[in-house]
Amino acid sequence: MKQGIFALTALSVAVALSGCNSDDDAAVDFGQKATGYLLEVAHEAEGIGAREAGTAKETETGDWIYDKLTGFGYNVEVQSFSYEKGGKTLNSRNFIVEKAGKVDKTIVLAAHYDSTGADHGSLGATDNGAGLAAAIAIAEKIQQTDLPFNVRILLPGAEENGLNGSLHYVQDALKNGKLDNVIGMINYDTVGGGDIVYVHAAHSDYAEYQSKCEKLGLTGANYSYQPSLRDAMLQSSIDVKGEDGKYVVHPAFPGYPEGETGSWSDHAGFACAGIPIAYVEATNFNINGEWGFDGYSQTTNPAAWDCYDAEQKTACDRETETKWGKIWHTEFDRLDKLETLFPGRVNQQVSDNVNIVLNLLTSDKYINVN
Numbered sequence: 001m002k003q004g005i006f007a008l009t010a011l012s013v014a015v016a017l018s019g020c021n022s023d024d025d026a027a028v029d030f031g032q033k034a035t036g037y038l039l040e041v042a043h044e045a046e047g048i049g050a051r052e053a054g055t056a057k058e059t060e061t062g063d064w065i066y067d068k069l070t071g072f073g074y075n076v077e078v079q080s081f082s083y084e085k086g087g088k089t090l091n092s093r094n095f096i097v098e099k100a101g102k103v104d105k106t107i108v109l110a111a112h113y114d115s116t117g118a119d120h121g122s123l124g125a126t127d128n129g130a131g132l133a134a135a136i137a138i139a140e141k142i143q144q145t146d147l148p149f150n151v152r153i154l155l156p157g158a159e160e161n162g163l164n165g166s167l168h169y170v171q172d173a174l175k176n177g178k179l180d181n182v183i184g185m186i187n188y189d190t191v192g193g194g195d196i197v198y199v200h201a202a203h204s205d206y207a208e209y210q211s212k213c214e215k216l217g218l219t220g221a222n223y224s225y226q227p228s229l230r231d232a233m234l235q236s237s238i239d240v241k242g243e244d245g246k247y248v249v250h251p252a253f254p255g256y257p258e259g260e261t262g263s264w265s266d267h268a269g270f271a272c273a274g275i276p277i278a279y280v281e282a283t284n285f286n287i288n289g290e291w292g293f294d295g296y297s298q299t300t301n302p303a304a305w306d307c308y309d310a311e312q313k314t315a316c317d318r319e320t321e322t323k324w325g326k327i328w329h330t331e332f333d334r335l336d337k338l339e340t341l342f343p344g345r346v347n348q349q350v351s352d353n354v355n356i357v358l359n360l361l362t363s364d365k366y367i368n369v370n
């Protein structure tokens with residue numbers, strides 16, 4: 001009897017692993033799986049917690065990523081690098097996997113795995129546990145799916161202290177021709193937590209990216225702010241979530257033309273290298289924040305302000321405000337606090353992001369590969 005059950009179980013496991021039983025695959029909700037990975041990454045007691053660049057916790061997170069990806073059946077490329085910070089040399093690693101598709105053109109999906117603000121109590125749940133967890137669930141799903149084009153997943157380290165991992169990756173890839181067939185890059189950085197989930201293109205003013213591009217030895221002649229991938233992501237979000245749940249392309253604000261963003265995350269190096277980018281982030285561009293309408297204030301929730309003036313969409317007193325509606329890098333960026341402030345929000349946003357991007361990556365409808 002026992003043996004009989006074992007044989008049956010072993011058979012179902014074999015069928016599930018072979019990936020050829022589409023009914024089994026369809027039954028798995030990878031958006032839901034991502035919320036489980038978010039716990040493993042950002043929960044202090046049940047998972048890793050804070051993952052500051054240059055610490056043992058960053059290394060531990062890298063090991064977690066490596067184990068997950070090899071467990072899914074990938075050959076994982078580990079790219080070690082060092083960088084200078086505050087007069088010290090620090091080490092980190094990027095993790096890269098690729099699933100080949102029908103056409104030899106590549107979309108890169110990136111999500112940094114380090115966090116910052118531990119001294120303020122941040123555990124990096126939204127920034128960027130959410131993006132990492134979503135990317136891991138996507139890696140798991142596409143490994144067992146036929147793709148119309150190649151998908152490369154890049155998990156950079158040391159983003160928070162200077163985009164070190166992604167800039168190192170782009171510099172090395174340019175040297176080795178690894179960007180030659182890359183036709184777009186999706187950056188997942190803080191894809192849950194804030195009031196509104198946006199998708200942005202790079203900035204039409206090269207000056208916004210110039211300092212990052214110069215680090216790579218690139219100039220404005222190489223730069224691209226082409227919005228094609230942003231617009232493809234928007235369409236996929238409409239098809240998956242409908243008009244009410246789609247990504248938002250922000251309207252024009254001073255310094256930020258419609259749907260465009262700054263160079264403060266891992267998409268920057270790719271835009272410098274002439275690749276169209278789509279940057280997903282959950283924030284609130286409507287707020288007149290500490291430095292204006294730049295999306296750094298993520299929420300109107302009064303708990304994240306000393307005092308929020310809803311009518312003027314800014315602090316009651318801009319001189320004395322200390323919190324500015326920010327979640328990232330603060331005491332609010334942990335799953336327990338987020339769940340109190342926004343019940344169900346983070347898991348919903350993470351799950352939606354997985355489903356929208358999986359829809360885009362597994363269809364030939366959104367990306368023109370010719």
Ligand SMILES: [Zn+2]
Pocket residue numbers: 112127128159189190265
């Ligand atoms: Zn981040």
